[in-house]
Amino acid sequence: xxxxxxxxxxxxxxxxxxxxxxxxLSKLAFVAGVLFAVVTGREPLLLGGxxxxxxxxxxxxxxxVGPALLLALYPILFSSxxxxxxxxxTWQTPAVLxxxxxxxxxxxxxxxxxxxxxxxxxxxxRVTPRLLGDGLFLTYRAFFGLLHRAERTWTAxxxxxxxTGRGLPRDLRHVGDGLGQLVLHSYDRxxxxxxxxxxxxxxxxxxxxxxxxxxxxxxxxPLGLGAAVVALALALARAxxx
Amino acid sequence: xxxxxxxxxxxxxxxxxxxxLLTAGLVAFVSYRHRADRAxxxxxxxxxxxxxxxxxxxxxxxxxxxxxxxxxxxxxxxGLGFLAAVVVNAILALLGHGGITVLGLNALVxxxxxxxxxxxxxxxxxxxxxxxxxxxxxxxxxVVSVLALWVVLALAGDAGSGVAAGHDEHGRAASAVTxxxxxxxxxxxxxxxxxxxxxxxxxxxxxxxxxxxxxARVRPELLP
Numbered sequence: 001x002x003x004x005x006x007x008x009x010x011x012x013x014x015x016x017x018x019x020x021x022x023x024x025l026s027k028l029a030f031v032a033g034v035l036f037a038v039v040t041g042r043e044p045l046l047l048g049g050x051x052x053x054x055x056x057x058x059x060x061x062x063x064x065v066g067p068a069l070l071l072a073l074y075p076i077l078f079s080s081x082x083x084x085x086x087x088x089x090t091w092q093t094p095a096v097l098x099x100x101x102x103x104x105x106x107x108x109x110x111x112x113x114x115x116x117x118x119x120x121x122x123x124x125x126r127v128t129p130r131l132l133g134d135g136l137f138l139t140y141r142a143f144f145g146l147l148h149r150a151e152r153t154w155t156a157x158x159x160x161x162x163x164t165g166r167g168l169p170r171d172l173r174h175v176g177d178g179l180g181q182l183v184l185h186s187y188d189r190x191x192x193x194x195x196x197x198x199x200x201x202x203x204x205x206x207x208x209x210x211x212x213x214x215x216x217x218x219x220x221x222p223l224g225l226g227a228a229v230v231a232l233a234l235a236l237a238r239a240x241x242x
Numbered sequence: 243x244x245x246x247x248x249x250x251x252x253x254x255x256x257x258x259x260x261x262x263l264l265t266a267g268l269v270a271f272v273s274y275r276h277r278a279d280r281a282x283x284x285x286x287x288x289x290x291x292x293x294x295x296x297x298x299x300x301x302x303x304x305x306x307x308x309x310x311x312x313x314x315x316x317x318x319x320x321g322l323g324f325l326a327a328v329v330v331n332a333i334l335a336l337l338g339h340g341g342i343t344v345l346g347l348n349a350l351v352x353x354x355x356x357x358x359x360x361x362x363x364x365x366x367x368x369x370x371x372x373x374x375x376x377x378x379x380x381x382x383x384x385v386v387s388v389l390a391l392w393v394v395l396a397l398a399g400d401a402g403s404g405v406a407a408g409h410d411e412h413g414r415a416a417s418a419v420t421x422x423x424x425x426x427x428x429x430x431x432x433x434x435x436x437x438x439x440x441x442x443x444x445x446x447x448x449x450x451x452x453x454x455x456x457x458a459r460v461r462p463e464l465l466p
Contacts, residue, residue: 004337005295035343038251072338075249081438082252082395085431100251105338112336120336129273131284131322135329138288143295150296169448176452179297183313183453184461186289193289194282 004071006147011063011113012120018221019061019114024212025123026219027111033226034107037233038100044092046236047099050229054106057225063113072105119212138193142186149185153178248348250341253398261346261394268353269328272321283322290314291326295333297449309442311352311387312380312450315359317457317464323360327353347394355387360466363454372465373455380450384443395428 012020019027034050041047058068076098083097112120117140125133157163162174276283297310315323328349335342359379366375457464 005333008337031342035250039255039343041251074339075341079249079252081434082248082431085434086427097252101249101341104250104341104343108336108338108342112338124332129269131273131276131287131325132269132328134284135287135291135325136332138285139291139295139326139329140333142289142292146289146292146296150299172445172448173452176449177456179293179310179313179449180453180456180460182293182296183290183317183457184464186293187286187461187464190285190289191282193285194280197281197285 005143007067008071008109008112009117009144012116015062015114017061017114018218019057019110021216021218022114022222023215023219024115024119026215026222027115028123030222030226030229031107031111033230035104037229038104038107040233040237041100042096042240043236044095044099046233047096047103051099051103051106053225053229054103054110057110058106058113061110061114063110068106068109068113072102072109075101075105122212142189142193145189146182146186150182153181248341248344248394250343252341253344253347253394257394257397258341258344258347261344261350263346265328265346265349265353268324268350272325275321287318287322287326287329290318291329294326294330298330298334308446308449309352309355309384309387310449311356312359312376312383312446313453315356315383316363316376316379316450316454316466318356319360319466320357323356324349324353327356351387351390351394354390355383358383358386364466371455372458372462373451376454377447377451380447381443384439384446388439388443392428392432395431398428 034054037046037050041050055065055069059065079097079101083094086097087094118137121133121136121140124136128136154163157174157178162178163171165171291314294310294314297308297313299307311323311327314326317323318326328345331340331345331349331352334340335345335348340348362379362382363375366378369375370378454465
């Protein structure tokens with residue numbers, strides 16, 4: 001999971017495709033359109049079609065489709081018990097439930113893989129209380145500060161025989177000690193960050209960037225596709241209604 | 243496996259809308275309560291939520307991982323601990339690891355264990371050393387979290403997905419009668435997931451005891 005976050009962040013920061021150039025707000029609107037279709041859609045064909053469209057969008061954004069698809073498959077793994085408990089003997093029910101999970105997840109991956117995190121979190125921070133909005137920024141930022149430290153800790157644990165695989169309770173206690181070190185490291189980092197914020201004159205809001213609402217003609221792409229997905233879902237819902 | 247990342251489109255709309263509204267209300271309440279906090283509480287919230295994300299990378303088999311919610315709850319307290327659960331779930335949802343529409347419900351389920359952790363730790367601390375007290379708080383907080391999930395699924399009901407399904411003459415899902423002896427979907431989920439979350443609770447308890455025991459030895463002033 002740690003490497004997934006780093007991978008997605010690299011995709012978002014290094015790309016120059018039309019999806020990368022579109023504003024965060026129009027991409028959020030596109031994702032909202034896809035989620036509308038996910039929630040209202042009951043046809044496996046519709047959901048499969050939208051998933052295929054999202055894979056094409058990922059490819060057109062020059063995001064490696066294989067790793068992106070693997071990321072999007074996480075919820076299917078987690079939803080498998082739920083889907084199994086709801087199985088009614090038909091193929092449609094598990095197909096629709098799994099396709100809904102995959103489609104929503106692919107839309108989220110497309111959004112984060114083409115939007116740098118300051119642009120993505122800024123509109124969210126506008127509509128949430130300061131603690132939550134700033135908490136998102138600081139968590140994401142702190143996570144990257146922690147990433148290398150965490151990897152070094154796990155490597156050291158393995159090399160020094162802390163994770164032998166021979167005794168689970170013993171291994172877990174060592175994992176706990178490693179995590180304890182990460183907690184202390186994070187605590188010290190948070191104090192340093194606070195000191196830096198004070199020196200720089202922290203005003204009570206961490207991010208004030210405005211790129212997220214900077215509209216250009218390229219925004220027609222996510223907005224148009226989002227509208228098309230919503231229209232298709234509505235049309236199919238009306239056609240299927242008694 | 244002490245919490246579950248429910249995906250988009252699986253639960254009925256009124257349920258996840260209610261989850262979003264309840265979470266928004268709790269976030270507003272907590273933010274109001276902590277409005278006068280110094281900014282170092284905010285930086286600590288960010289740092290510990292980041293550790294929570296890093297801890298979730300420790301796998302527990304094919305469909306489980308640590309939640310680290312008890313430790314974060316003990317260190318941050320109920321209010322900021324709940325905010326950390328919301329932040330972590332929001333980042334996970336954006337990574338496709340759990341639904342965006344069900345962010346509220348996922349946050350409530352994970353947050354329930356986080357909120358319960360510090361009060362439980364304080365109660366247990368009166369009788370036990372920090373490590374065992376953290377294990378106790380972790381197990382009871384984990385049970386609270388699992389119960390919250392079961393409440394969500396029970397509220398979703400058998401027709402929660404909104405997918406047209408085959409039913410027998412009593413209105414039960416067809417395969418439920420043959421495969422699970424007529425159990426409801428929620429009961430089936432509990433039966434299927436119980437081994438995973440039992441293992442998850444045990445693992446989480448050992449890790450929480452180890453982390454809090456380590457902090458008690460090295461920096462005891464950080465503990466409540």
